[in-house]
C-alpha cells in the first residue's frame with residue numbers, strides 16, 4: 001500500500017497547487033491513500049467544511065491538523081460530525097471534552113488503516129500532554145478498535161522541535177508503520193526506515209514557496225526588525241511548492257519512504 005503524506009496545505013495558493021499536481025502524482029506514484037495536514041488550508045489559519053470538500057475533490061482522502069485547527073470558530077462545532085475525515089491532535093488537556101477525534105480507523109476494503117494526530121510540547125504554546133505517554137494509550141485504544149499488527153498505522157506528529165519528533169519515532173518504531181512530522185512548513189531530507197516504521201522529521205508544506213510559513217516577507221521582516229508589528233498577509237504570487245512523502249507499507253511494516261516534492265513556476 002502506497003500512502004502519500006502531504007505537509008501543511010496553506011491557503012488558496014496551497015489548495016490550487018494540490019489541485020494542479022495531486023491527480024498526476026497519484027497516477028505516477030500509484031498512490032492508494034492520501035493524508036494531508038489541513039491546519040492552514042483556510043486563509044492560513046484553520047479550515048472550513050468548504051475547504052475540506054475542495055481538497056477531497058482534488059483527491060485527498062483524510063486530513064490531519066494541528067495547533068491552528070481551532071481558528072475558524074464555526075468549524076470547531078462542525079468537528080462534532082464524526083463523518084468528517086479529519087483529525088485534530090489527540091493529546092490536548094481535557095481532550096475527552098473537545099470536539100473531533102485524535103485517531104481514526106479507515107476501512108479500505110479488505111484492509112484497515114489507522115491514522116493518529118499528535119502535538120509536540122517543545123516550543124509549542126498549546127496545553128498538551130506528553131505525546132510519548134499518550135501514544136501508548138492510543139495504541140491500546142487502536143488494539144481495542146480491532147487494529148492488528150499487520151494493519152498500517154500512520155502518525156502525524158505536529159511539532160516544532162526536531163529532537164522531539166525523531167525521539168517519538170524511535171519510541172514507536174516497532175509498533176507503527178509510519179511517522180511524519182508537520183508544522184514547520186520546512187521539508188527535511190532525513191527520511192528513513194527505522195524498525196517497522198517509515199520516518200521523516202517534516203513533510204514540509206504546500207503553498208507559496210517565497211514566503212515565511214505562508215506569509216509575505218514584508219510584514220514578517222518588519223516584525224523581526226521592529227517592536228511595532230504588522231499583520232501577516234498570505235503570499236499570493238511567486239513560486240508554489242508541493243512537499244510530501246510517499247510511504248510504502250506491506251503487512252503493517254514500512255518497506256520504503258521517499259520524498260515527493262514539486263515546484264510550480266508562477
Ligand SMILES: [Fe+2]
Pocket residue numbers: 008039040066068183184185
Ligand atoms: Fe502549519
Ligand SMILES: [Fe+2]
Pocket residue numbers: 039066067068158183
Ligand atoms: Fe502548526
